[in-house]
Amino acid sequence: MIWHNLKFIIRRIFNEKFFYGINIFGLVIGIFSFLVLFVYVANEKSFDKHFTDYKNIYRVVSTPKGLESQAWARSLGIINKAAATIPKIEEATQFSYCKLGSIKINDISVKQKYIMSVDTSFINMFLVESEIGDLSEISNPNTAFISEDFAEKYFKDENPIGKFIEIEALQYLRDLGLYEIRGVVKNTNPKTHFNYQILISQKGALSKRYTSLPDRKTQWVYNYVKLKNDVSPKYIASNLLSYFNSSNLKQTRGPQDYTFNLIPIADIHLKADHRFELEESSSKINIELFIIISMVILVFSLLSFVSLTVAKLIKRSKELGLKKSFGASKIQLIGQILFEVLILCIISISVSLLFIEFIKPTINNFFEIDFQIYYSEPIVYISIIAVIAVCLVLTALFVSLFLYGKTSTIDILTERINFSGSMILKSLLVFQLTVDIILISCTLMVNKQIRFISDKSLGFDKENVVVLHLKDHSKDAAIFANELEKQSCIASVGFSAQHFGYPSQGLPLKGLGIDGTAELVFANYKYLQTMDIPLIKNWIIPSADTVSGMVVNEHLYKRLMEKHGSIEALNTFNLSPNVEPNQSGINIIGVVNDFNYQSAHEEIGDFAFFIGESQNRSRFIHIRIKPGNLNTSMKSIKEIWNIHYPDQEFNYFFIDEKIAQQYKSEIILSRILFVFSVLGILISILGIGALSLFISQQRTKEIGIRKVNGATVYEIIKMLNKDFISWIAIAFVIATPISWYAMDKWLQNFAYKTELSWWIFVLAGVLALGIALVTVSLQSWRAARRNPVEALRYE
Amino acid sequence: MIKIEKLTKVFRTEEVETYALNGVDVHVKGGEFVAVMGPSGCGKSTLLNIIGLLDNPTEGKYVFNGDDVSKLKEKNRTQFRKGNIGFIFQSFNLIDELSVYDNVELPLLYLKMKASERKERVEAVLKRMKIGHRTKHFPQQLSGGQQQRVAIARAVVANPKLILADEPTGNLDSKNGIEVMNLLSELNQEGATIVMVTHSERDAGFAHRTINMLDGEIIFEKSKE
DSSP: OHHHHHHHHHHHHHHTHHHHHHHHHHHHHHHHHHHHHHHHHHHHHTTTTTSTTGGGEEEEEEEETTOGGGOBSSBOTTHHHHHHHOTTEEEEEEEEEEEEEEEEETTEEEEEEEEEEEOHHHHHHTTOOEEESOGGGGGSTTEEEEEHHHHHHHOSSSOOTTOEEEEEEETTEEEEEEEEEEEEEOOOOSSSSOOOSEEEESSSTTHHHHHHGGGSOOOOBEEEEEEOTTOOHHHHHHHHHHHHHHSGGGGSSSOSOEEEEEEEHHHHHHHOOOBTOSSOOSTTSOHHHHHHHHHHHHHHHHHHHHHHHHHHHHHTHHHHHHHHHTTOOHHHHHHHHHHHHHHHHHHHHHHHHHHHHHHHHHHHHHHTOOOOOOTTSHHHHHHHHHHHHHHHHHHHHHHHHHTSSSOOHHHHHTTOOOOTTHHHHHHHHHHHHHHHHHHHHHHHHHHHHHHHHHHSOOSSOOTTEEEEEOOOOSSOHHHHHHHHHTSTTEEEEEEESSOTTSOOEEEEGGGGTSSSEEEEEEEOHHHHHHTTOOEEEEOOOTTOSSOOEEEEEHHHHHHHHHHHSSHHHHHHHHHSTTSOTTOOOOOEEEEEOOOOSSOTTSOOOOEEEEEOOOGGGGGEEEEEEOSSOHHHHHHHHHHHHHHHOTTSOOOEEEHHHHHHHHTHHHHHHHHHHHHHHHHHHHHHHHHHHHHHHHHHHHTHHHHHHHHHTTOOHHHHHHHHHHHHHHHHHHHHHHHHHHHHHHHHHHHTTOSSOOOOOHHHHHHHHHHHHHHHHHHHHHHHHHHHHSOHHHHHHTO | OEEEEEEEEEEEOSSOEEEEEEEEEEEEOTTOEEEEEOSTTSSHHHHHHHHTTSSOOSEEEEEETTEEOTTOOHHHHHHHHTTTEEEEOTTOOOOTTSOHHHHHHHHHHHTTOOHHHHHHHHHHHHHHTTOGGGTTOOGGGSOHHHHHHHHHHHHHTTOOSEEEEESTTTTSOHHHHHHHHHHHHHHHHTTOEEEEEOSOHHHHTTSSEEEEEETTEEEEEEEOO
């Protein structure tokens, strides 16, 4: 019987290539989207869970007071000492992480990714496995372990042990000297929030750095702790705080008050939004949205599939009736249909999986995600089985509901079928249309907001500014800047220690007599000109050689004026002896317009530039290029750079691109919405098409009679379309408040938001209407053009 | 074999009741060949459907081979039909996607017969119907007469006790029609009971007995000789 059915189905598929092609196509889109999104989400959620005891492992985050919103992934280097005093900590480790350094191997200097300096606790905590060598040697001075990939790349058939790597540059460090390779470790599990190619010892060249860590307020290392079972992370955090408060470190230069937090490692990849994160986290991608969209698309495509299958069954009802007359039972018939559905599902899933392999790089590029299917993991098979099961259950439900519920064999044989259940099908249609309208209006809205933000004036001119990252401060950058300014293509050059979006420093406002902390950026005076940030109040003494002092934004200035009344009063206050011990009097020399230093998510707060000409400000060299030939300008900048800094790589970025990155999550959201609206619409076209086929089939006789009595094709199409218009109207009424609500909620994420315009909803409704009418008309056109004699003959 | 007494079938819509059959009595003995005649709408197809257990009567008694089947549920009717009744339709009702062989094999599949036995039976019956050379063809590739012979082969392959034919020659020309009627007669002579609905006096001439119906009632019966 199975063989018979199989033969039957295959012949049927070949006989009706078009219908089955469409049906499988719809299902493939649905399964494809579902698998991509679902497997992606499953992968994302399983990050770092391969570590045994991952529930007990936490990252320690220390944040100076007032800067809680910009916590770093790196923290104060006190964890080893502190852990020794807290018995509930089972193990603690600190390590440095260099995303891109430079090494010399086999006498050639190369860029090298992912160099970590670690200790044995790291090896234990993160289950580093040795391929060759004894991992305890990591605690010997200047030893290194390399990953399998690294070994494969540089020592194909040779034994790497005993060979040397020269570390030329690590993050913030240079010329660490030779490291001896003592072994090979297994590659990092891809679902880990960090990645190592080379593990080097913390002893030897790095010893001094590590020993000094507990005495300085630098956040150079990443700190992790493994707690004993059932220990609350809050308890440990408060212990760390008391350790810090009683340590000598608190009294050294820098912020006095810190907060400590413990972040579960399983949360880092998905939720942590720390500066200097090890690997780019997915905190900006809305995982819940992925889940919802994947489910909606899957349900959509399954519904379309089932509608098409059921619509087709009416045409096939004679065959089924015939089989019944031979003694096939209801169960056997449903079994046959389900078997067919199963075959179609298997075909669709195979096509989807092939398609995924094929299109994977494109997906990863477009959504800026890292999507992989790990066929060794059960989740892949579970989701496939779930898809098949849902598909079968839905079909079984609909088939028995619509075709075999109340109809007898004789009804089927004589094609006298009444669709008592078509109300349900119609509500399904309304549901699909509703989701379509929601998807379309949200896509339009998100795009509108993104356009609004990127067009919004930030308070400075973001165009045509290139930023060079200077690491070598042994030479006076001003000489370099002067040279640049001589070029005809360059308008001006300014220095700052931070750039837009880069973590700023905190300036406690106590010294100015008010509460809170302002964001502080170190820059030179030229920077303000280069960034085109105009001074609205200017107390700079024109005769001064160098401009130095504080420039505050209008927001902060207003607050200061509320407190002090006038700038004179403020200056008197500043010069009086009530300032903090190691804070010299602040000299305010100007006020600038409010502008967005972070992103439009956040409202403008207190902000200050500390203007001066000292060397440390030249970390980021901002160059305003005259509009015109960008390539030539970049070329001449590079030439001058190579003359002044021959040893340093030419690293640069454009400020407007940096700003665009701030909206990465919104841009990706708009892409997701766009792609899935298109897919959703595509599938619902199939669904609507199936339904109109269904209805026109039911009304074949009516259409025939109307035509015999003189109805034109146009009139018939109009008649069939009329029903659909009312369903779209219902869908519109349901969809509008839902998407209004959703978008209103989403817009609350932004300090600066565009309006929810009425036209968005109207446009979405009109689009849905257009889509439905075109689909229905195509279908009804076929029905209406049929020869009425043919239609009536079946009676 | 068939005992039908006071059989009534009413089709109800919201406002009208139509009596398709109104107190019909029919008796068919095993081995008999009965033709049912009458104008369109007289109820002959309804009668055939009830005899074939495709439909339930509204009232009355139907005894098939000694079993009262008038109140059977759909599920049990299906069981009863299996292997006992073969159908022949005016429009042949062959399945387009299946070859001649597969079409004929279909009823045997639902009887859960072994593959070897199925093959034997299908080949024998196709040979008998003189279409043994076209087993691999599909219905569209056959002439009307050939298609109806396949349909007859399918109706008889399970050796049913009763063959029901609904205007078996209605879609055929006279030459092919006579051929089909000869086949039915042969089957009858070999012991099959046949009930046939027809409009054609010629076809009715092949039957032992003719039942004439009008407006849901039997108006007269006529036996040969």
